[in-house]
Amino acid sequence: MTEHLVDPGVPRDLHAFVAGLPKAELHVHHVGSASPRIVSELAARHPDSKVPTDPEALVDYFTFTDFAHFIDVYLSVVDLIRTPEDVRLLTYEVARDMARQQVRYAELTITPFSSTRRGIDEGAFMDAIEDARKAAEAEFGTVLRWCFDIPGEAGLESAEETTRLATDDRLRPEGLVSFGLGGPEIGVARPQFKPYFDRAIAAGLHSVPHAGETTGPQTVWDALTDLRAERIGHGTSSARDPELLAHLAERRIPLEVCPTSNIATRAVHSLDEHPVKEFVRAGVLVTINSDDPPMFGTDLNNEYAVAARLLGLDERGLADLAKDAVEASFLDAPGKARITDEIDTYTAAWLAS
């Protein structure tokens, strides 16, 4: 964890434990993971961009007034990715940053529509992410899988295009495991995307839409009923509906909780008011994630430290949280067993020292 991300409410040795803990991340966006280092490199390639390259100016640039402002800024970073080589660089360097945090496995949410509509050739796009995935696994030991998401606000044209890219056997990349829906929720009702999710699910993809991040619990119900969600991106407003919490707990539908993101986009007022405690109390399977880490001034290790503070966890509690993410992932059984064993071995050695 970088020095500025030390949560003062968490003991230093717990931070050190988290830094070395093998982890899986299930909710993290491709473009939203571009660190200042990566943004600078991309901006140097495309100097006409309005995105600042200086890390200090980026901190201001990445301060959001609300969710809509966040999406505007997000799209300005999307505009920096113009060639298949940009896509490859971003993907490979994001994996390097993950490996530094002992992330062994990540499902990275990619919005291919945003790149193809900006003129990147679809085949070259797929080759770029796959090439980076294979290089990252070989060189950093981090296994990447993809979730292709529909940018809902871009309309049904984007839903059609994303579904085509995710299901056409000639295009669909080997690393693709799931299908999502992102962007603003207000005015973007989930049920209209049912036919697209039906096609993606029929093609063998898992359903993982964002829901209940910026709208109420009905959006989560819609994601469950119409989009057959197997996990929910955020699901923050589920806390307002006890029946929904009971349903999520009973069906073992995990929530992909991203605490700092919810504060940065002003979906939740403060960390102390974050409903993660209520989720755990209701027996819902919680996974901890970073969403768009550099844009929110966080990283996955910091999100685990925040969770430790909000949930009162010690080393064993944090190891259980890390194992829950592995369990909720779409990794195969031997892959899950390998990371789970590694978490147990690491934790036992730490506690014995």
Ligand SMILES: Nc1ncnc2c1ncn2[C@@H]1O[C@H](CCC(=O)c2cccc(C(=O)O)c2)[C@@H](O)[C@H]1O
């Ligand atoms: N916390 C988040 N919660 C939700 N989504 C998040 C979050 N973080 C990142 N995203 C990403 O933002 C994208 C938004 C893209 C979008 O709205 C849009 C609209 C119109 C045109 C275009 C275009 O490309 O031309 C794009 C989503 O697809 C998603 O992957």
Ligand SMILES: [Zn+2]
């Ligand atoms: Zn997200």
